[in-house]
Structures are given as structure tokens and as C-alpha cells.
Amino acid sequence: MAILKMTHISKAFGGSQALSDISFSVGEGEIHALLGENGAGKSTLMNILTGVIPADSGTIEFMGKTYPNPTIRQMEKAGIAFVHQELNVINDLSVVDNIFLCREIRGKFGLIDKKKQFAEAEKLFRELGVNMDPGKMVSELKTGEKQLLEICRALYMNAKLLILDEPTTALSNDEIAHMFGILRQLKAKGTSFIFISHKMPEIFEIADRYTVLRNGTFISSGDIKDTNAHAITSDMVGAQYVDQEVYKPRELGEPVVTLKDFSGPGFRNVDLTVRKGEIVAFTGLAGCGASELMQAMFGALTPEGGSIRVHGKEMHGSIVSFMKNGVAMLAANRKENSVVPDMSILENFYLAEQQISKGRKPFISKRAEKQRYDTQKENMRIKAGSMHDNITSLSGGNQQKVFLGRWLNIGADLLLFDNPTQGVDVGAKEEIYRLILGFAESGKTVIINTLEIPEVQKVADRCIVFYEGRIVKEFAHSEVNEHDVMLYSTNAAELNG
Numbered sequence: 001m002a003i004l005k006m007t008h009i010s011k012a013f014g015g016s017q018a019l020s021d022i023s024f025s026v027g028e029g030e031i032h033a034l035l036g037e038n039g040a041g042k043s044t045l046m047n048i049l050t051g052v053i054p055a056d057s058g059t060i061e062f063m064g065k066t067y068p069n070p071t072i073r074q075m076e077k078a079g080i081a082f083v084h085q086e087l088n089v090i091n092d093l094s095v096v097d098n099i100f101l102c103r104e105i106r107g108k109f110g111l112i113d114k115k116k117q118f119a120e121a122e123k124l125f126r127e128l129g130v131n132m133d134p135g136k137m138v139s140e141l142k143t144g145e146k147q148l149l150e151i152c153r154a155l156y157m158n159a160k161l162l163i164l165d166e167p168t169t170a171l172s173n174d175e176i177a178h179m180f181g182i183l184r185q186l187k188a189k190g191t192s193f194i195f196i197s198h199k200m201p202e203i204f205e206i207a208d209r210y211t212v213l214r215n216g217t218f219i220s221s222g223d224i225k226d227t228n229a230h231a232i233t234s235d236m237v238g239a240q241y242v243d244q245e246v247y248k249p250r251e252l253g254e255p256v257v258t259l260k261d262f263s264g265p266g267f268r269n270v271d272l273t274v275r276k277g278e279i280v281a282f283t284g285l286a287g288c289g290a291s292e293l294m295q296a297m298f299g300a301l302t303p304e305g306g307s308i309r310v311h312g313k314e315m316h317g318s319i320v321s322f323m324k325n326g327v328a329m330l331a332a333n334r335k336e337n338s339v340v341p342d343m344s345i346l347e348n349f350y351l352a353e354q355q356i357s358k359g360r361k362p363f364i365s366k367r368a369e370k371q372r373y374d375t376q377k378e379n380m381r382i383k384a385g386s387m388h389d390n391i392t393s394l395s396g397g398n399q400q401k402v403f404l405g406r407w408l409n410i411g412a413d414l415l416l417f418d419n420p421t422q423g424v425d426v427g428a429k430e431e432i433y434r435l436i437l438g439f440a441e442s443g444k445t446v447i448i449n450t451l452e453i454p455e456v457q458k459v460a461d462r463c464i465v466f467y468e469g470r471i472v473k474e475f476a477h478s479e480v481n482e483h484d485v486m487l488y489s490t491n492a493a494e495l496n497g
Helices: 042-049 072-078 095-099 114-128 143-156 173-188 200-206 229-237 290-296 319-324 345-349 351-356 366-380 396-408 426-441 453-459 482-489 492-496
Strands: 002-013 016-027 031-035 057-062 080-083 161-165 192-196 209-214 217-223 255-264 267-275 279-283 305-310 327-330 414-418 445-449 462-467 470-476
Touching: 002 042, 016 031, 016 042, 016 192, 016 209, 031 042, 031 200, 031 229, 042 161, 042 192, 072 080, 080 143, 095 114, 095 143, 114 143, 114 173, 143 161, 143 173, 173 192, 173 200, 200 229, 209 229, 217 229, 255 290, 255 445, 267 290, 267 445, 267 470, 279 290, 279 426, 279 453, 290 414, 290 445, 290 462, 319 327, 327 396, 345 366, 345 396, 366 396, 396 426, 426 445, 426 453, 445 453, 453 482, 462 482, 470 482, 482 492
Parallel strands: 016 217, 031 192, 031 209, 080 161, 161 192, 279 445, 279 462, 327 414, 414 445
Antiparallel strands: 002 016, 002 057, 209 217, 255 267, 255 305, 462 470
16 A cells, blocks of 8 residues: 555756656555666655655645645654755754754653653664663764664654665664664554665665656656666666776876885774875775775874875875875765865865965965866866855765865875765766776876775776775785675685685
């Protein structure tokens, strides 16, 4: 039985048709994967469902009731909750205060009954099998715990349908397994989910049905068991990007960065040399130390031993000193580490240049920055309106391109990319891969950290596998395969050997 029916939904913004005659339904106790590239219309459709924006035409029926012009409040009250990719928890409040924010339990004289709230939160966590202290500050939680907190908060509101937007982007394998266990438990009780993700293995593990949108139009829908990843990817992007090989070998130059017995928080005794024009991929399980190593190579973490040399110069000090020596880093988790949400696209673009030129160039030449931005926009095919629009108006893939341009703007030639395609769609990923290969062709040195082995196969000359903070294996491009990389990532090779 369908809990949700959206029929013949259309929406235009100005002269642009965002959705054209979309029909979409979700069954009771069903996990429905909503798929498509960034810009396919997924967010617009969900914003219409949750009352954020009105549809131009079409009908919405939820739990047997029709909503001609739904509002946010109406849909929340009806039992629809949206857990966004960019978490909406408040770090400066406790766990229990986040759950009851704007719906506090009050006792005599209108005072908040904190004891009862605490007890209700503990009861909720017990029912869901969530191990979380209601009194803990949210700022002390891991990303996975914050994601679960969002879900718990929605369930306390008696949500019957949860929309999960890229819920696993920043989670470890164990955290994903825990979350999926909770989703299955809730599904068995009749809760429905709309699951938005670009990760095919997860879709086939957790979803019952799927719907694919492309360019604002309906492409396909059906049972997950009746399809495969290749077919869905073809529906999402057309035949344009499916199974395309992008890797190209190239001649390498002199050493650019050399690590000797390099140790720090989360990694130890790393010896590594990377040459001009080379692309090296770090990989391993989440928490393997590769991300921390990359941060130390940018001055964001303080090393505890060993040395790092860039162009033969031993490096110490702050991020700015690394930047001045041509080192750039695209950090993981765009929202927290790259996006300045109150600034425009142009302002986000020139931030790095202004940081390293403080004192020498105290004034910003908007005209010069505009010219540089226009050049990078064309080179990287950034899809954006006015450069004065807010950075948050762009899709995840186009935001990443702006941040790539931010570093190219300072002439950086050692590029450290931590999970560079996190939360971007298939087409945008392929464009980023081509950009990375283009950087290497032009003589720049690129190191990426990624958990996705197909990504390694697309771009890397070498793959360095980490386990518990140390390098355990190196693969040449031709040797990289999921099975062998996983053997070393999990330490199974050593156990078997």
C-alpha cells in the first residue's frame, strides 16, 4: 500500500523547467531510493513534498489525505521528516536539548521538565538500540552519532516517512552498518524512507525500490532486485559516462614531496616520495590515518616526528607557510572545512589568495579576481549563474570545482585532495577525475585520499594502502583491484600470510 503518492508534479524557475510531469510513490514500510545526478530534480521534488516550495501543477497525497498547497508545518505534522546531508543539529546544546528543541516538555508554571525529557530520550534510544548519552554535548559527538541524533529527533516527532539525503557520506563502515540496522528495524515497524545516495553498493544493500530522475524528468522506477548498478547508472547519466576509462599514464618528473619516518596523530613512520606530474591515491578503511597524514602534510595537524620536504625544503609551521610553498588541500566534509556559506561564489573563490597575500596586498581587486574566476569557470566547466550568487546555490560538484579553482588561483603545484568526490553525482565525479588527470598532465603533483577503489582505478598511478596509521602495501595502477586492496585495508593479508 502506498503511503505517499506524488502525481504529475511540475515546477519551473523563471524560464528553466526543473521538473516535468513527475509521478512518484513510496509504499508503507519501504526504503525507496531516489536517484539522479545533482540537478536532476531530486531536491526540488523533496522540497515540494516537504512544503518548502509550491509545485506549479500536480497533486500530493500522504497517508490517504490530499495536500493541495502543503506548508512545512503541515507536512511535519503529517509525519514527514527531512534529514539533510548537511546536518542541522546544534553543537552548543546537549543531545536531549536537540531532541526537544521547540517542542519542550513543560510542567508547572510552564517550566521545562528536564527530568522527563531525559527519561523520554533514554527510552527512545533504548527502543532504537542507540548507545548515546542524552546529557552529552552535541559538539562532542562523532559525525555518525550526529546523523543518528537527527533520525532520533525525527522519530520522536512520530515521523512516518523519513527523507535521508546522502546519510552515509561521512560515516565509517561500522557506522553505516549500525545505521542500516536501525533502518531495517524501523522498516519492520512500518516506517518508510526516501533514501537519496550516489553510492550504488549501499542502494543495492538497503533499498527495496528505486526511481531515477534525469534533467527534471522521470526516467525509470522498479524493484531493486530486478535491476543492476550498470542499468541504473545508465539511466542516471545516459550512456555518456558509463564505464568510460579516463586514466592515462604520463612521464613523471623530479621528486616534489618526500616524507621520512613521518609520524603524527593517527599515523606513524611514513616513508613516501611523490614526483612531479604523479597522482598517488591513499586508501584504507575509515580512520586508517590517511586523512590525518594529509592534514599534517598541509600544516593543519602538528607532526610528532620525522620530516616532510617540499621541493627539497624542509617544512614546518602553519597552514599559511605550506600554502606559500605551493601546497594546497581540498579538505573532506565541504560544509565544515571549505564552504563559507555567507559569502558569494567569487568571494569563496579568492579566499586562499587573499590569505597568503595579507600585508602585501591589503586591498582586493574585484576586477582582477573576476577575470581569474571567469578563466577557471571556463576551464573547469563550472555550472553557475552570477558569481555574486551565494556559494550554497551551487550543487556539490560545482562547489568542489570552485574550491579547486581557489587553489589553482594561488599557483599551487602540490594538490592534496581528501575525498574529493564526496557527495557529488556520477557525472560530476567523472569531470573531477578529468580535472585531476589534467592537473597531472600540466606538471602538478596530486595526492588523493579516497575509500572508493573504482576512483583509484580511474586516476591513480600508484595506490598506497593504510592500516592503523601505517603504510601496509603499495600497488601500481595495473595491480589495483577491490579484492586485494580490501585484503590489506582490513589486515586480512597479514593474518592469512
